């Protein structure tokens with residue numbers, strides 16, 4: 001079976017094989033398949049090449065969703081300090097805000113992502129990024145070790161359903177660039193058909209790199225939490241995300257998971 005048909009096989013082929021197969025397919029079908037499809041495939045391959053050349057050590061995780069779902073609040077809760085403004089006002093976040101763990105090598109990646117607001121979370125690694133700051137000799141070994149550790153770029157993004165078209169454009173562009181998509185929703189909007197059609201369904205099959213989060217779970221009665229979460233999971237399965245995790249969180253209380261939802 002062709003590596004391109006990996007989803008139908010028991011175990012998908014490694015990514016590198018699928019990338020190479022796509023390149024071969026684009027070359028072989030050039031002049032035969034519709035030129036728009038060949039262009040799309042080649043643009044994707046170019047993006048993949050560029051991304052792989054830019055810090056494979058960092059995983060870029062983007063929080064996407066409707067305004068007010070709590071993306072900024074969740075980022076703040078995850079990093080343990082307020083790096084992004086969260087507010088009742090709609091919409092709040094206008095440009096992406098990055099929390100970076102492991103600064104070494106992240107600059108070029110963040111430049112490529114066009115992210116200006118950067119918060120380096122690890123003081124030692126943050127210093128590594130500044131050539132002018134020379135580390136004391138005794139700290140070199142520790143720095144080298146930390147520089148080798150996997151890095152994370154956590155992105156708080158503008159709203160997808162924005163009245164501001166610029167917000168939506170940024171979120172849509174980023175959805176094609178991040179490594180992991182976290183779709184943040186809330187008890188009021190989790191079943192919004194337009195959001196599912198326009199944003200979740202296009203990522204059908206991307207189970208391995210998608211997480212659905214039902215935030216603001218504290219706003220609903222305890223006995224309703226499990227059914228609402230099940231309902232979101234059902235919609236996600238219908239969207240074509242058969243195995244993507246579906247989690248509940250409360251950015252306000254700091255709680256979150258699937259298993260403890262009924263005991264909060």
Ligand SMILES: Nc1nc2c(ncn2[C@@H]2O[C@H](COP(=O)(O)OP(=O)(O)OP(=O)(O)O)[C@@H](O)[C@H]2O)c(=O)[nH]1
Pocket residue numbers: 065066067068069070071072073074085086087088089090091092093094157158159160215216217218219249250251252253
């Ligand atoms: N009760 C409760 N309120 C929350 C929770 N998460 C966020 N909020 C509140 O919801 C409002 C919107 O939160 P934000 O974090 O600004 O939402 P956002 O998704 O970043 O919104 P945009 O930047 O406009 O896209 C704020 O008033 C938050 O305090 C939560 O888990 N529980």
Ligand SMILES: [Mg+2]
Pocket residue numbers: 071072073085086092093156157
């Ligand atoms: Mg926000």
